[in-house]
Amino acid sequence: MLKVLFFARVREQLGCASLELLFPETGFDLDGLQRQLCDEHGEGWCDVLRQDNIIRAVNQVVVTGNVGLSDGDEVAFFPPVTGG
Amino acid sequence: MKQPPLITVQVQKDNFDVGLLQAGLLAGSSDEGAIATFTGYVRRDNESRTVETLELEHYPGMTEASIMEIARQAAARWPLLAVAIVHRVGVLHPGEQIVWVGVASSHREAAFSACECIMDFLKTQAPFWKKEQGAGQEHWVSARHIDSKRAARWQTDSIE
Numbered sequence: 001m002l003k004v005l006f007f008a009r010v011r012e013q014l015g016c017a018s019l020e021l022l023f024p025e026t027g028f029d030l031d032g033l034q035r036q037l038c039d040e041h042g043e044g045w046c047d048v049l050r051q052d053n054i055i056r057a058v059n060q061v062v063v064t065g066n067v068g069l070s071d072g073d074e075v076a077f078f079p080p081v082t083g084g
Numbered sequence: 085m086k087q088p089p090l091i092t093v094q095v096q097k098d099n100f101d102v103g104l105l106q107a108g109l110l111a112g113s114s115d116e117g118a119i120a121t122f123t124g125y126v127r128r129d130n131e132s133r134t135v136e137t138l139e140l141e142h143y144p145g146m147t148e149a150s151i152m153e154i155a156r157q158a159a160a161r162w163p164l165l166a167v168a169i170v171h172r173v174g175v176l177h178p179g180e181q182i183v184w185v186g187v188a189s190s191h192r193e194a195a196f197s198a199c200e201c202i203m204d205f206l207k208t209q210a211p212f213w214k215k216e217q218g219a220g221q222e223h224w225v226s227a228r229h230i231d232s233k234r235a236a237r238w239q240t241d242s243i244e
Binding site: 009060061082084 | 124140141142143145146149150171182183203206207208209210211212213214215224225226227231
């Protein structure tokens with residue numbers, strides 16, 4: 001399984017805080033996950049996830065660019081942070 | 085042998101007592117010559133909007149780990165004895181405390197610099213998101229370029 005989390009503005013725009021999906025195959029990666037979410041949920045999701053300031057994290061560590069995923073990974077999509 | 089600094093990180097809904105937190109930093113040691121602290125509050129007016137409530141969302145697990153890593157990096161750069169960081173989440177109102185950072189060291193330079201550095205990275209790296217509500221409208225607070233610039237200063241060696 002892959003656990004996918006959405007936070008803040010991204011969560012509200014998608015109307016979804018989290019979902020789980022079956023890990024498809026060895027070699028699956030973050031860009032592939034984003035494409036799959038896009039295909040399964042439609043153009044609205046594509047537009048939200050494609051925003052260029054979206055931050056992606058894998059297993060609670062921010063990643064830049066595409067990375068490989070493993071079964072059991074936790075992936076998160078969120079907007080720039082505004083704490084403090 | 086030098087002891088690693090004691091680092092504590094708390095993400096919580098409840099308010100906090102800065103006096104107790106500062107006393108906790110001393111915790112039985114007499115090596116501290118300096119403690120620098122920062123307390124952040126909810127502003128009434130933010131970028132010309134009137135704030136009635138401020139809701140803070142976080143990413144449980146990653147937020148705490150991210151703050152811990154920021155504190156560890158500060159401890160690797162300056163000779164620190166203790167670091168404590170408290171950040172609130174949930175619904176807050178103007179005038180309420182949001183965040184507290186306390187740094188203990190033998191000397192003031194390290195305490196001042198580490199405290200400021202930790203706040204700069206906390207604002208730009210730790211996963212928290214603020215949503216303001218006021219005058220019947222909701223507004224997700226945008227990340228500010230000035231905060232990124234402030235954090236980037238610490239990447240150079242120009243400030244010690």
